[in-house]
Amino acid sequence: MFKYLxxxxPSSIVVFFxxxxxxxGIALASGAPLFSGLIAGIVGGIVVGSLSGSRLGVSGPAAGLAAIVLAAIGTLGSYQNFLVAVVLAGIIQIIFGVLKAGVIGYYFPSSVIKGMLTGIGIIIILKQIPHFFGYDSEPEGADSFIEASxxxxFSAILHVFDNVIIGSLIVGVVGLAVILIWDNILAKxxxxxxxxxxxxxAVVIGIVFYSLTSSSEALSISQSHLVSVPIPEDATSFFKQFSFPNFSAIMNTDVWVVAFTIALVASLETLLSVEATDKLDPEKHVTPTNRELLAQGTGNIISGLIGGLPITQVIVRSSANVQSGGKTKMSAIIHGFLLLISVILIPRVLNKIPLSVLAAVLLVxxxxxxxxxxxxxxxxxxxxxxxxxxxTVVGIVFTDLLVGISLGLLVGIIVILLKSYQNSHFLHIEDKSNGKHKIKMTLAEEVTFFNKGAILKELHNLPENTYLELNLLKTRYLDNDVIEILDDFAYIAKDRHIDIQLVSKRGVVENPESFEEFFRTRPKSSLSLS
Incomplete structure (x- = not known):
């Protein structure tokens, strides 16, 4: 773990910023105490980072859960009641891991995962444009097309030009230029x-710029355009920022509904992020998904117990980790410690960082x-x-992450069904014999009810006086629905003067009276029937 320190x-510092x-921002968008977002980030970095098998994944509060959290706090009546649901969600995630539910993440097509990464990239750019110019009407964690305001x-971007803060714009442009020159020229x-x-x-330049221009009317940046970390006056006030679950609400059915909702959504977002991060990984390591669910569940239990928001693995921070050259899970763990140390020791310094310079980092x-x-x-x-x-890209940009992925997955399934429909058989006209067309139809390795329509269409289109060789030598699975179609066709074939030769590993038969009887009574081979 320390080999690539x-x-x-350096990567952990970028992820920290x-x-x-x-x-x-996510805490603000969730209607939760600001400190709860920091707790989730710290636990996600230190606890989940330590337990996870992901080398490059970074966990913390997720924007995708903000709307769920906001509604849940209102439904449950208090943030303390909501924390009970977070703890229960963690327990449910551990159960998912024990049941090996992590395999679900592997069933999302590569095109959808790439679309998710691209859609999130576009969302980051669009959402950071207002912050870059100093228009901070929405919290940093917002990621939905319709904003809270x-x-x-897009309308928020159009309003940017009526609300430009010169100081924010200058430090944003300078920060962006520094990052690009640093990455593309100096690093080489x-x-x-x-x-x-x-x-x-870039962040240091932003702090210096704010400090030097704080007395300038033209270039000063107001507090609303800076990072806003809670500042405790002493140790007592620091610990008062922690909240604790009200376990007397555990019998409330709404608490359990929220818990299952958080567990399902957080698990899905985590598994998708794991898949996406593994694709970004230059060394192509594969993350053990069931272990990831166990780690996330443990993180959510601890986060809920001390007043933190729900945790998932998040692609924005994970991709920043990859792009900054992170090699092992130490970058995620160190970023968690940096969050902890900074909110204790230097919150006033953090509150001098202009949001526009952080927007420059996220734009890249x-x-x-x-x-x-x-x-x-x-x-x-x-x-x-x-x-x-x-x-997937359009769905994420115009709705939200889960809706966009669902739309992409739906289209992917339709594509699979279409190709399955088309690839159920191969039709080959070989020659003519005795005045009849000789047609060879070879069925695919697996033939399911998805293929009924294509096979039925081809059989229906066979001309009269045809000699049909139906070849099942390569077929290992034949759905009963398809056998019924063949049975019906055998009956019709007599009237249309179509002779059928059935060739399979169970034998060869001319003009079978019943396909179903043939398969049921012949000795079994590698062909399986539903």
């Missing part, structure tokens, strides 16, 4: 520029996730890959 430490405003993503010239990350330099992260070349690559791979990909 020279890579993990990405995570800090997101933890606060009633605007949508000397090793020191790979150890000290560009985003860290978003671009790397949604590069234009990826659209061209997916298009060149054919419509079967491109359509689910683009539907």
């Amino acid at each position: 020279k890579n993990d430490l 990405v995570a800090l405003p997101l933890c606060l 009633g605007e949508n993503t 010239k000397a090793k020191v520029f790979t150890i000290i990350q560009g985003p860290l330099v 992260v978003g671009y790397k996730l949604a590069k234009p070349t990826l659209f061209k690559k997916m298009y060149n791979m054919g419509w079967k890959q491109f359509v689910p990909f683009i539907v």
Whole structure:
């Protein structure tokens, strides 16, 4: 774990600066105490990072859960009641892990996962544009198309130009330029520029700029455009920021409904993030998904017990980790400790960081996730890959993460069904014999009820006076629905003067009276029937 500390430490600093405003923003968007987002970030980094088998995944509060949390706090009557649901959700996730439910993540098509990454990249860019110019009407953690203020993503961007903060814009532009020059030029010239990350330099410049211009009317940046970490006056006030579950509410059925909702959504988001992060990993490590559910469940139990928001593995922080050169889970763990240490020791320094400079960091992260070349690559791979990909992207941008993924998955299933319909058999006209067309139909390895329509259509279109060789030598599974179609056709074939030769590993038969009887009575081979 310490072998790659020279890579993990700089990466953890970048992840820290990405995570800090997101933890606060998601808490604000969730209607929860700001400190609860920081608790979730700390637990996600230290606890989940330690227990997880993911080398590059980073966990913390997720924007995708913000709407659920906001509604749940209102339904349950208090934040303390909601924390009971978070603890129960963690227990349920551990049960999911024990039951090996982590395999679910592998059933999402690659095109949908790539669409998810691209859609999130576009969302990051669109959501950070207002912050870059100093228009901070929405919290950093918001990711839905319709914003809390009633605007949508694009109308908020249009209003940016009526609300530009010159100081924020200057420090945002300078920060973005520093990051780009650092990554594309300086990092290639000397090793020191790979150890000290560009985003860290940009943040330092932002703090210095704020400090030097605080008395300038034209360039000063107001407190509302800075990071806002809660500042305790002493140790007592610090510990008072923690909340604890009201376990007397555990018999409330609404608490259990919220718990199952959080467990399901958080588990799904985690598994999707795991799959996406593994795809981003240059070394292509595979994360053990069941262990990830156990780690996430443990994290949510601890987070709920001390007043934190629900935790998932999150792709924004994970992708920032990958792009910053992280190598092992130490980067996630160290980022958790950095959050903890900073909110205890230097909250006033953190509160001098302009949001626009953090927006510059996230704009670079978003671009790397949604590069234009990826659209061209997916298009060149054919419509079967491109359509689910683009539907996922559009769905995420105009709705939210889970809806976009669901739409992409639905389209992916439709594509699979269509190809299954088309690939159920191969029809080959060989020659004519005795005045009859000789047609060979070879069925696929697996033939299910999805293939009924295609096979029925081909059989119906056979001309009269045909000699049909029905070849099942390669078929290992034949659905009973298809056998019924063949049975019906055997009856019709007599009237249309169609002779049938059935060839299978169970034998060869001419003009079978009943396909079902043939398969049931002949000795069994490798062909299985439903």
